Amino acid sequence: MLEYLLTILLGFISVLLLYSFCGRRRKDGEPPLIKGWIPFLGKALEFRKNSQEFLTRLQKKHGDDFTVLIAGRYITFIMNPLQYPSVIKHGKQLDFHTFSDSAASRTFDYPPIRSGHFPGLSDQIQRSYTLLQGPALDPLTFSMMGNLQKVLRQLFLSGDEADDHWQQAELYKFCKSAMFQSTFKTLYGHSPHLDLDQLREDFEKFDDMFPLLMARIPIGLLGKTKEIREKLIRFFYPQRMMEWTAPCKFVQTRTALFQDYDTLQDRDKAAHHFAMLWASVGNTIPAAFWCLYHLISCPEALAAVREEITNVLGEKNMQLIFKEDITITRQQLEQMVYLESSVNESLRLYSVSMNIRVVQEDFCLRLDGQRSINLRKDDIIALYPQSTHLDPEIYKEPKRFQFDRFVKDGKEKTDFYKSGQKVRYYRMPFGSGATQCPGRFFAMNELKQFVCVTLLMCEMQLLDGQQEASMDNSRAGLGILPPANPIPFKYKTRKTLDCTDREE
Ligand code: HEM
Ligand SMILES: *[C@@H]1O[C@H](CO)[C@@H](O)[C@H](O)[C@H]1NC(C)=O
DSSP, rough: OHHHHHHHHHHHHHHHHHHHHHHOOTTTTTEEEEOOOSTTBBBBHHHHOOOOHHHHHHHHHOOOOEEEEEEEEEEEEOOGGGGGGHHOOOTTTTESSSHHHHHHHHTTTTTTTTTSSTTTTHHHHHHHGGGGGGGGHHHHHHHHHHHHHHHHHHHOOOOOSTTTSSSEEHHHHHHHHHHHHHHHHHHOBBOTOOHHHHHHHHHHHHHHHHHHHHHOOOOOGSSSOOOOOOHHHHHOOHHHHHOOOOHHHHHHHHHHHTTTTTOOOOOHHHHHHHHHHHHHTTTHHHHHHHHHHHHHHHHHHHHHHHHHHHHOOOOHHHHHHTTTTOOOHHHHHHHHHHHHHHHHHHHHOOOOOOOOEOOOOEEEEOSSOOOEEEEEETTEEEEEEHHHHHHHTHHHHHSSSTTTTTTTTTOOOOOEETTTTSOOSSOOTTOOOGGGTHHHHHHHHHHHHHHHHHHEEEEEEOTTTTOOBOOOOEEEBBOOOOOSSEEEEEEEEEEHHHHHHHHH
16 A cells, blocks of 8 residues: 555656656746646646736736746736737737637537638627627617516516515625526517526526636536536527527527538537527626625715716606616717716726737737747737736725726726826726627626616615625636625615605
8 A cells, every 4th residue: 555655656756857857948038937836737726716816926026927837828927007008919929719719619519610610600700799889789778778677677576575665685696687687688589488597597507617617627527517508508499599589680690690501500509609698698797796786885876876867867757667668778878977987997896807819829029118028839828907907006996996986077087007107908807909898888788777777766775784795706817706795685666765755
């Protein structure tokens, strides 16, 4: 037995020695290299535990740019936002899609789009994204408004209690039901036979495993995840989707597009639709939570946003909301600058998305006037916007939610400074450059609509002595962090509030 253990130990030591002699070494002109002592894994564990802290520590020690071994990959972090523009403008040598295509196809289980089996598909998918933007946003906004009001009316009025009592619920659960259902219906359409609560539960189970899947842990090792993913994919089979009424133009176009490819199986098409569901609700739900949470935690912010909503919509329009659908147009949403600033402030505080680019050829990247670094083909370049979002030089008291941080003289504030220079990329929850999130305009609108309709329909308060919401850091690197603890709140529909207001 002892002999056996010794052999293992010796084996382990020789791997370590081999690794330290033969592993990658820093060459001239390359950024400092941090490998850790564990082969392959490198610094993966420290990175996962608290990326923000870990990277800030490395930045203090090694400067603004360094390369870290994380789970078999050499990732070069560019930490100074003043250097972001040079990364973003090298779209050709630093490509986003090589990474996203392979990660997405592995996670959602469809064949890589760029594998050569589907000529033109990737370009057509990119083109379909215009249907989430510009003029296409008007019908989406209209449809979302209708769905939100139906869903929220049902959530608020379904309680047994009489309307004029305070009722209690949990805030994240509330945001999840409301945003999931409304977004699903707006994008994919409706059918009386769909069980969206069940879909959401499965979705959440899958989503919990998402960080592990992205870290390339084989799905077979993750309990029932594979089964659940299969069920989620099956939800979107073409014959089922055909029965849903009023899907948006974007989903219709994608469905028709997939139909054109004989090389795509029905299951592959379904997996693509499932991936889009993930993209469309995965980040919007936590973002909705943080925005609403901070507004109801801060009386000053709530009053300012309420007043803005009243000013834009008019008192009369608002009192109708329990009787009939009201409309809030895209133009009206644009006028709500305090609300927009509150949404952006939530995205600033809780977005931890890394921006990843794969180096296409060995080359020398000029970062600014003085500095340039050599990069190797297939290495990964990462921007880590969270460190910019929490930089005390750019944002005073960076950890504090300040609802009007992005407003100056009644208009959007866009000047933020670091080392005396104006920072161009001071807030980037949606990625950067050509690969920015194509759903960002729709997402911003949805979030504003959700807050508007919720505040119009009810009065909300946190419970006395409620613990503050903290973030669940286990998803570092991916999207908007969810809250770690439950936040109970009480609410009272404004149907009755409005009546009492009038009696007084
Ligand atoms: C607050 C909400 C959202 C956030 C924070 C967010 C963030 C992101 C980020 C960081 C990326 C990667 C971009 C990059 O690395 O350059 C991305 C990609 C994407 N997002 Fe969003 N997103 C949100 C909402 C949405 C919505 C509502 C939709 C669709 C309706 C959507 C659709 C997509 C798609 C399709 C991609 C992949 C684009 C590509 O591969 O070219 N997102 N999003
Ligand atoms: C909020 O963020 C969006 C998306 O990044 C941007 O288009 C908009 O101008 C911002 N508005 C404010 C008030 O910060």
